[in-house]
Amino acid sequence: MNRRRISFYNLSIKNIISRDDSILDQARIRLIYYGLILSFVGILAILPNVYNLHESMQFTLAVILLFVFFILFKYFTFIPDWVAVSHALLAMGTGVIFFSVYFLFQSVNIIVIQLVLLIILFGYYMLDVTWGTVYSLINLASVLGFLVYDDATHTLTKLRPETIDGYTMIVSVFFNFIIIMFIQGHFYNAFVKNIKELKGFADSEKQLNEKLEKAMIRSEKSSEAQSDFLSTMSHEIRTPLNAVIGMSNLLMMENPRPDQKENLEILRFSAGNLLTLINDVLDFNKIESGKIAFENIKFNLNELMQNICGGQMVKAQEKGLDFSLHVDGFLKTRYMIGDPTRLSQIIFNLISNAIKFTKKGGVKVSVTCVQDRHNEATIRFSIQDSGIGIADDKIAAIFEPFTQESITTTRQFGGTGLGLAIVKRLLELQGVSINVTSEIGVGSEFFFVMDFPVSTDTLVPEEPLRNITPAERGDYPIGNMQVLIAEDNPVNVMLMKKLFSKWNITPVIAENGERAIELLQYGNFDIILMDLQMPVLDGFEAAKAIRKMPDPKKATIPIIALTASALFDIKDRVYNAGMNDYVSKPFKPNELMDKMLNLVIPVS
Incomplete structure (x- = not known):
């Protein structure tokens, strides 16, 4: 609905219609604008004739209508509120019909019937079904009431009914039919245009859907091409890397001199770092492609944590850091059901990060049973360090792929910034969130809480079976x-x-x-x-x-x-x-x- 104010001196419909108006609203605005002009001209055409015939009530009514039409037209060109003007016109039309039937003509003639049709059409087209029905019933009741009463041959009032001469009848009927035709034709065009526009929208939406489908196909092909490219590049990189690491291992087995051993260690360490970076990129690509499947197998958390932390403990000790692992006693004799491989990847990345960003102090790893529900256990995993810490406004950023806290951090510590992104994605895929508490210069704690089904089997406190190593197969x-x-x-x-x-x-x-x-x-x-x-x-x-x-x-x-x-x-x-x-x-x-x-x- 358009209720904006326009210049008081405006008379043009171009200033009334807005591009924001719908097709139907534009049709309603045009109907009121041109309908008022037609009505005004029609009244002017019959006004001199009724004056010459000395039909006082007709003349008075014509003057009043002329004045009302002029006021409504000026109001509408100043404040184009078509709803308010529609109600005013329908109320005035209802009054004219009532006055014409009961006082002016005291009969139901063709002009009255035309006016009733005008109100029915105008009410439904301009307003909603409810108001259209209300105005229609009021006028029909008025006319039918008169017909019923007139059928009893009673005179309604003591006023003398006036007659309509031929000229007034012809002009009134002509202009009424013109307005009826205008309403019907105008809204027919509006409805047809609206239907065409809807069809255009439907066709446009269909084209958009087709484009979207093609874009999705291209995206899938692009994703597959990316995966194939990464797999191919991985194979091509790993092949020479296999020779580098393999030769390093061979040379280390030949009892090199201390200086040679140091150089070989650097070579092997650098090759190992390169391999880790490749694996991180491939793991992240696998996760983003949605091709991760989680296992549900039986495993013991204590054994898993001991295996993960074994190698990490050596790394920590090489940096002069304290390293401690605490596993809840309850978990040592229980089997959990889940994916130990992915859990190992999560814990390994978190511990590696803790060691990487800690220069002095230590790293504490704890696994605690928060709640035991017999067939299900809630476990809290915590990795705490005394490292450089993370600023509060940077915590969210460190979990984004290829991102670290700052450029200085990247230059000083290296890495792709994929480790924590992988951790976050793997946990989110299992409905778990990673939490961080940190203080600059004091350290950080990464922790998450996870539910595991608990197996009915219990761990027998015996020496676990293990593979026989080459050293043990001397025979x-x-x-x-x-x-x-x-x-x-x-x-x-x-x-x-x-x-x-x-x-x-x-x-x-x-x-x-x-x-x-x-x-x-x-x-x-x-x-x-x-x-x-x-x-x-x-x-x-x-x-x-x-x-x-x-x-x-x-x-x-x-x-x-x-x-x-x-x-x-x-x-x-x-x-x-x-x-x-x-x-x-x-x-x-x-x-x-x-x-x-x-x-x-x-x-x-």
Whole structure:
């Protein structure tokens, strides 16, 4: 509704209609504007005639209507409130009909019928159904009441009814029909235009939906391309990195001089940092792609925390920091059900950060059972440090990807700024929030509270079963192990030969999967180390072909996948192809030997 004030001297409809008005409102404004002009002209046309005929009541009514129309027109061009003007016109029309039927003509003629039709049309089009119905019923009741009373041949008043001459009748009927036609035609056009506009909106919305769908498809393809690109780049980076770390490990095994050992430690540390950065980027990409699936397996929190903190404790001690781990006694004998791998990743990142940003003092890790509900436990994890601290206005920022508290922090401590972003995302995906309390120069505490289903099994206080390490298998002649390595990269081949020579093993090398199958057919091997990405025949297809060999011994030979790939489903693909285990490049020599011995000589 438009109630703005315009210049008092305005007479133009252009200043009344606003672009903000709907099509129907614009039609209503035009109807009042032009309708008042038509009514004013019609009254002027019959005014001289009724004056000459000395019809006093008709003349008086015409003068009053002329004056009212002029006042309403001036008001409307000054304050275009079409609702108020519509009510005024309908009320005036109702009064005119009542006066005409009961006093002026004392009959229901064609002019009265036209006026009733005008009020019905005008009421419904200009106002809502409610007001249209009210005005229509009032006028119909007025006319019907007169007809009923007149049917009893009673005279309503002592006033002499006036008659309408032919000229007045013709002019009144003409202008009434013109206004009726104008109302109907005007609103018909408005409704048609409105329907066309709605159709245009529908077509536009359809086009937008199609564009949105195409954009979503492009976004999905872009996301897939990004994932493939990261996986490919990871493979290409990990492959030479495998050689760098592998050679560092080999040189460390050759009892280097102290100065050489220091240089090798720096080389190995830098390569390890590079590997960590690559893993962070890949993990974050995996999380953002929504391809994270959480396991629900049984594990003991105390054992998990001991394993996580074992290596971290050494790092803390190397920096001269105190490191303490406290696990609630209740948790030491209970099995939780959840995803120990992701929980380890969360705790590891938080502890690594605590050690990284602490120069003196120490790091305290505590795991406490807040509430035990028999079949479910609420556990609070806390990592507290005496490090540099975080400003209150920077706490939210540190959880954003590729962000640290400040540029100075990044330069001083390094890193991608992905660790805490990964922690936050992993917790949020499980409906858990990370909390931080910190004070500059005093330290920080990162903590979160998590619910775990509790297994009915209890931990037996015995020495847990573990894999037998190479050192504990001194009676096994490792040098007699027959190893087939399927690897196409010459640098990796050289690295593997040097590494296995330390174990007195001479491996047989196959440059692709097809060659590996041929060598296995004519030779006897204890285990196969299978690279996955090779020419001619890749590791997956080669493993499937081996599992179909007619010789049961060859078909069941242990196969370990060696992969530098970071595809999300690599683990499932390895096992689905029939391989027994996998080792990610770059790998630790002891880890590889452990897995080989466990498959060649299974622990009973």
